[in-house]
Amino acid sequence: MSERAAQIVTAARELIEDGGADALTMRALANRLGIRAPSLYKHFPDKAAVEAQVIGVAMTELAEALEAAGPGLPALGVAYRRYALAHPHLYRLMSSGPLPRDLLPPGVEERAAMPLVRAVAFDEAASRAAWAFAHGMVILELDGRFPPGADLGSAWEAGMAAFSVP
Amino acid sequence: MSERAAQIVTAARELIEDGGADALTMRALANRLGIRAPSLYKHFPDKAAVEAQVIGVAMTELAEALEAAGPGLPALGVAYRRYALAHPHLYRLMSSGPLPRDLLPPGVEERAAMPLVRAVAFDEAASRAAWAFAHGMVILELDGRFPPGADLGSAWEAGMAAFSVP
DNA sequence: CTTGACTGGCTAACAGTGTTAGCCCTACTG
């Protein structure tokens, strides 16, 4: 990826982080770089390709955060939630809708999943269930679907306890 | 709500059900009713208001489906998943992003939640954890985030078993 | 040294989006 392309991805990430996915428009993106929108197409075929790069970055970061977490399911849950809350728009972007797998860094999906898979001793069903729980908790929290003031810490504990017992 | 307004909501629902949320445009909606887009604004203040009505209908239907399910957490999970898979675009619409609570039929949110709350004996933390699990499983399945051919039945069982043990 | 290709910018434009302003006909009501 060229120098300029990397700058574009960085700018796109910034736009998304402080304005949500809707704030990423080709004109706004170009503006941030001091150029015009059509020039972006010299570096990326379309907007989806730019978004895919941002998703790739976000997934890599999430993977790193999970790898850095202590062992054990609860620690993993905390790290997962922490990343999502620190980068809500980024998390939503990378976790919602179909994933452009062919445009992502190869293996990043598996890499992000590995810490959890190991934490449940390679039990596929358990790892998928735990992932669904964590994603559900996070996305419902980000979207404000829980009642205001709900004790989400307790809900996390309840889930972690449920999945930790063998 | 007037006769015409009800027709608009029905048409909007149909557009979403067979084309996704993106297929609901004011022009397409008007077209389906044989009128022009600006005329819709005689009945609804904006597109969000129409969507909110569709969400209200969907949430009511989901609540009914859950109330009709047999008692017990697993039956509830099956009913939840079945509704989501039968109406994927509708489910995504009602479960993603901020909820326009002030435009929804009053109490519909609580009504949809009640069967689950009762199934876990009014344990708030448990009900939220179970909800997060179910939503996570469904939305990840709808979005194709699980590996192709993954055994989701096992993952559901693993989750249901985890949450059923007291 | 010139010529050609490539890179990366630009303007103008198009189709599609939600939405507003303003007009007009019809029906019902005082």
Place this chain on the structure above:
DNA sequence: CAGTAGGGCTAACACTGTTAGCCAGTCAAG
């Protein structure tokens, strides 16, 4: 009979992603 409200319409605006086509600079080959 007058007037008002309901509900349609066209024209238009600002915004979106995207394409076509032009042009300046750089750099290597003949």
